[in-house]
Amino acid sequence: MEDNNRMEEQRKLHILSPDDLDDEDETGEVIDIRPVENPTSLKATVAEMLIGMLGWGILCEIVILIVVPDLLGCSVGLWIGIILSAGSAVHMAWSFDKAVDLEQKSAQAKIRMHALIRYAVIVIVFAVILFTGVINPLAAFAGILALKVSAYLQPLVHRVLKSNPRR
Numbered sequence: 001m002e003d004n005n006r007m008e009e010q011r012k013l014h015i016l017s018p019d020d021l022d023d024e025d026e027t028g029e030v031i032d033i034r035p036v037e038n039p040t041s042l043k044a045t046v047a048e049m050l051i052g053m054l055g056w057g058i059l060c061e062i063v064i065l066i067v068v069p070d071l072l073g074c075s076v077g078l079w080i081g082i083i084l085s086a087g088s089a090v091h092m093a094w095s096f097d098k099a100v101d102l103e104q105k106s107a108q109a110k111i112r113m114h115a116l117i118r119y120a121v122i123v124i125v126f127a128v129i130l131f132t133g134v135i136n137p138l139a140a141f142a143g144i145l146a147l148k149v150s151a152y153l154q155p156l157v158h159r160v161l162k163s164n165p166r167r
Contacts, residue, residue: 046093048157050086052150055157057082060142074139077129081143084125088118088147 057078064074095114099107122144129135150157 042093042097045154045158046089048154048161049089049147049150051161052153052157053082053085053089053146055153056146056149057143060139064139068136068139070136073134074136076134077136077139078143080125080129080135081140082146083143084122084140085144085147085150088122089150091118 060078061075064071064078068074091114095111099110102110126137126140129137129140
């Protein structure tokens with residue numbers, strides 16, 4: 001009995017070779033059960049989102065230059081919003097990275113707390129914008145939308161950067 005337990009322990013401790021990582025399903029088809037590595041790291045995703053935010057900012061700035069009479073107030077508002085979006089994206093990635101190492105309840109609480117911090121910063125900045133009256137709040141809102149737009153554009157930016165051989 002003791003020998004069986006010892007053999008079982010030794011089998012559990014056996015270091016797997018790449019050939020050991022193939023398994024068969026019910027149909028006899030070989031399945032590769034090696035863990036899949038994430039091809040895109042969190043840092044790369046955030047960098048691609050920042051590129052999308054920059055593209056959104058340039059597009060909005062072109063519209064401001066063509067359409068809007070208050071160039072300074074709109075431009076400053078737009079770039080304040082884009083800076084807030086970039087800060088939110090970086091802070092979100094940082095807080096997710098820190099929360100992954102925690103237990104579920106602690107991680108949820110930490111993520112909620114950091115989300116509230118991001119929202120509070122945005123509300124405070126918008127309150128200052130509204131009370132000063134110098135910066136266009138709609139342009140700042142367009143800058144904040146860069147976070148959403150860049151999230152949708154990230155797969156496209158990833159494909160474009162991945163197809164570029166110099167990267």
